[in-house]
Amino acid sequence: MPKLPPGPIPAPMPKAPVPVQRPGPPRLPGPRRPSAGQLIAGCAQQFATTPTAAGWARRHVADVLARWGLPELADDCCLVVSELVGNAVQHAVPVGGLAVCRLVLKLYTDAVSVEVWDPSPDTGLRPRKEDVLSESGRGLAIVAALCGAPPAVFAMPGEGKTVVAVLPRGLV
Numbered sequence: 001m002p003k004l005p006p007g008p009i010p011a012p013m014p015k016a017p018v019p020v021q022r023p024g025p026p027r028l029p030g031p032r033r034p035s036a037g038q039l040i041a042g043c044a045q046q047f048a049t050t051p052t053a054a055g056w057a058r059r060h061v062a063d064v065l066a067r068w069g070l071p072e073l074a075d076d077c078c079l080v081v082s083e084l085v086g087n088a089v090q091h092a093v094p095v096g097g098l099a100v101c102r103l104v105l106k107l108y109t110d111a112v113s114v115e116v117w118d119p120s121p122d123t124g125l126r127p128r129k130e131d132v133l134s135e136s137g138r139g140l141a142i143v144a145a146l147c148g149a150p151p152a153v154f155a156m157p158g159e160g161k162t163v164v165a166v167l168p169r170g171l172v
């Protein structure tokens, strides 16, 4: 048997590190940068998709904007949130079904973004043609008028969608 030359015993090959799967923070819906301004603050809140959701959301928005020192934006922001949360409740969950929708508010130097996630894969926001006699169908038009642009939709395959409206600051 050949004799091994004297010398240091080679160290065992290091094992490849096994990636550790840690649960990350909850995913917040919405695009990273809906505004050109700098992100200052943000908060997320979930609401059960009941008929009272829009009311709870309005109360939450008024509270958050007061804390952000922007009470003058509360009326417009409440209107936008009402319409988007109302749509999540009315159009994104089967009648009688119960789910949650998530509202993310982000404060930018030049805007406040309102992002509403719902579990429906239907990304087709369908602003209705003007019809003075129709009792509904104006929500998206109201949002577009307040924000100066229609809301955008970001689909997440298999994970619902987020509707984003950006309310500029400084117009109020």
Ligand SMILES: Nc1ncnc2c1ncn2[C@@H]1O[C@H](COP(=O)(O)OP(=O)(O)OP(=O)(O)O)[C@@H](O)[C@H]1O
Residues within 6 Å of the ligand: 083, 087, 088, 090, 091, 092, 118, 120, 122, 123, 124, 125, 126, 127, 128, 135, 136, 137, 138, 139, 140, 141, 163
């Ligand atoms: N989150 C959503 N998921 C699926 N479809 C939606 C969603 N939001 C809006 N839609 C579609 O777009 C249409 C127009 O929405 P919009 O808010 O303008 O009117 P409405 O909800 O029908 O009536 P109103 O808001 O005046 O009560 C809705 O009727 C619905 O078909």
Ligand SMILES: [Mg+2]
Residues within 6 Å of the ligand: 083, 086, 087, 137, 138, 139, 140
């Ligand atoms: Mg609506």
